[in-house]
Amino acid sequence: SKMKAGLIWFNGQMVPQEEAKVSVLTHALHYGTSIFEGLRAYNTPQGPAIFRLQEHTERFFHSAKVMMFELPFSPEQINQAIQEVVRANGYTSCYIRPLAWMGAHTLGVNPLPNNPAEVMIAAWEWGTYLGEEAVRKGARLITSSWARFPANVMPGKAKVGGNYVNSALARVEAQQAGADEALLLDKEGFVAEGSGENIFFIRHGVLYAVEHSVNLMGITRDSVITIARDLGYEVREVRATRDQLYMADEVFMVGTAAEVTPVSYLDHRAIGTGKAGEHTMKIRAAYMDVVHGKNPKYAAWLTYVK
Ligand SMILES: Cc1[nH+]cc(COP(=O)(O)O)c(CN[C@@H](CCC(=O)O)C(=O)O)c1O
Helix, strand or coil, rough: CCCCCCCCCCCCCCHHHHHHCCCCCCHHHHHEEEEEECCEEEEEEEEEEEECCCHHHHHHHHHHHHHCCEEEHHHHHHHHHHHHHHHCCCCEEEEEEEEEEECCCCCCCCCCCCCCCCCEEEEEECCCCCHHHHHHCCCCEEEEECCCCCCCCCCCCECCCCCCCCHHHHHHHHHEEEEEEEECCCCEEEECCCCCCCEEECCCCEEEECCCCCCCCCHHHHHHHHHHHHCCCCCECCCCHHHHHCCCEEEEECCCCCEEEEEECCCCCECCCCCCHHHHHHHHHHHHHHHCCCHHHHHHEEEEEE
């Protein structure tokens, strides 16, 4: 099924998807030297709104800095371009994918002097990342045989294309095992994160967020910690082991694409009662209210697309 992304912002111009092409000699295609972001726009009573635009754009520029890319656009230009992609396609809710990459100037591994990066921003309608079933009944996870890369192997705080070979391998392994998603441990065997999500667990009413360590500093993780605390939950940021997850009353994972997804099984062991957790679904509902502009307390997190 061909992705339908309609009009794409490509190096400063809106072009039809069919014209947004790159050369097969593109450095990033060969070596994974790209950076990207994932945002969502949601429909609200006041029209489409992008969730935490500033934070995503800030991380996009941090990822570029880690890779020594020179982005030929300012953060404000990227913010405006992201809004333009939603507007030009007439989306009321969509997933937005900014991408910057090393182009076709050189195919030596060293991307320099290739570092004026190319930039595109596409958007498409993406529903429930792991499927409605996984939200209703809780996702089934297996611990991947692929560990999350150590901090001195790959820059896990940056959303670098090449990092996602690790995620893709884990995700394929999970799917081949009949699971919905993979849990990755770090090289010491402690819980890291999902292939595309951060991990939380709940025990005796206390919420635990897996600490940053080698993981991506998720914006959804940050939002959920704030929302949960405002709901009155105690939230601790901890290093955790996989058997702590086995013993938890609830486990859930969060991300822009995954939103808040309950986990009902991990490595064939039921988490709690083996259903979507009660606190998890309460926090999910609160999160979905926030992103749909139904909670004025978090108005600052929404950028309305006029
Ligand atoms: C490894 C990883 N960890 C945590 C997160 C959560 O980060 P945040 O979106 O800021 O809360 C994501 C986002 N994964 C993105 C890519 C998904 C994809 O399949 O591509 C996303 O959720 O947009 C990750 O890729």
